Amino acid sequence: MREFNAILTIAFRDLTKLLRDKPRILAGLVFPVIFIGILGGSLSSNIGKSLGFDFLTFVFTGVFAQVFFQSSAAGVISLIQDRENDFSQELFVAPVSRHSIIFGKILGETLVSSVQIAGILIFGLILGVPFSAKIVFLLIVAGLSASFLGGAFGVMVLSNLSTQRTMAQIFPFVLFPQIFLSGVFAPLENFPPTLALLSKIAPLTYAVDLVRHAYYAGSPELSKVTAFGLTTDILIVLALFLVFLFAGTILFVRKERNR
């Protein structure tokens, strides 16, 4: 109960901060607009016809997963910011488990990315991506999973870096390749062997695939747009989340204390 209380407290702090940070909310919406609207739109009109499924919808579902993953991964990094302005001391002298602190942070960033859900869905509607109520529900569940995974991935990256500066330099390199490897913009089946292997290593791949399962469930295109089975995706996302959360927390705390 104590731990649960602490997790909520930490998570809500991030949400409060977001709601006061208007530029960040706006930035969270601009990103999907660029990727789905401009990139997806232009690719769709050029190559979309020959694929046998609607390319814009395909990109939309990919970006949907990516936005959640990326938003919480980037958000968790505010732990470094907390350290640099000394707030992390207040967190780390508290009598709660270190895992709760980190999990609270991931949950907070997941809440933060959910604020963007509505915006992204509305944008999808404007573009003409078809939705049913069931699809919206499934998309939200899958999106949240992507967000949790992204947050835990962020902790793992964070546990190996020490300053905000190195973070700003390194983070794009662990994130952007994943966007192209994970099948956000192209189905995985046509990847050459090396890239195919790398794409299997990228955690985002499974989040993207999971979101596609959520959107395309029961439709004839499902086999064309997904690379793995639904159960595989769920198990891998869950396993990666747990490994990143526990290993990341231990590494992060050890780095903080063993100076």
Place this chain on the structure above:
Amino acid sequence: MNSIIEVLNLVKRYKKAAENAVDGISFSVEEGEFFAFLGPNGAGKTTTISILTTTLSKTAGFIKIAGFNLDKNEKEVRQKIGVIFQNPSLDKNLTAEENIRFHASLYGLYPFRPFYSLMPFEYKNRVRELAEVVGLENDIFKPIASYSGGMKRKLEIVRGLMHNPRVLFLDEPTTGLDPLSRKNVWSYLQNIRKKENTTIFLTTHYLEEAESADHVCIIDRGHIVAYGAPHDISGEKSLEEAYLEIITKEYARV
């Protein structure tokens, strides 16, 4: 034997450092004591406080706080201590009350509620009471960004005392405060000490703040160079004069 803090042969060597930052110090602090931990910059004061407050690992030694072994019962130790850090550790994006509420929920004092209005009556009373004591009653709902250095310090002290800690660690708590704010902060702290029998562990560079301590411990380059009641150390002189003499002698010796 009512030692609330026991430190035995504490050693800390930072990674990549050639020498120990804290080199085998031992001391103990009685319950309810006002303990002043003094020393020049880089003597190992903050290192020691960081280890005692569980935010830094030690290299060797034994520590017991409020009856708990620091190695085994970290969480229990954390529950028993309050810390005012050298650098203010408030969240500037939140209001003062939100910072307090964050602390109170984190320590499990009250169930978490996202808004002040939903918090129990008891909590609201406590906040008002504490804010009045330190003179922040008109500013408690304002963002930290609008706070002066002195106000932040007072707020941190209020926050650090929310969970009724048995030991309050103060790492240079009045640095950068004007004389009046310092006086206010101290009269509040002494009050709390009398009322709650809270042990105070202080590091400071303002030696007159340590004059009223029960015991003074002076460290230099990781070693204890003097320990005792202030008048035992200073005799007829002021503590500051005695301190300067001891430190100068240490420098001459090495």
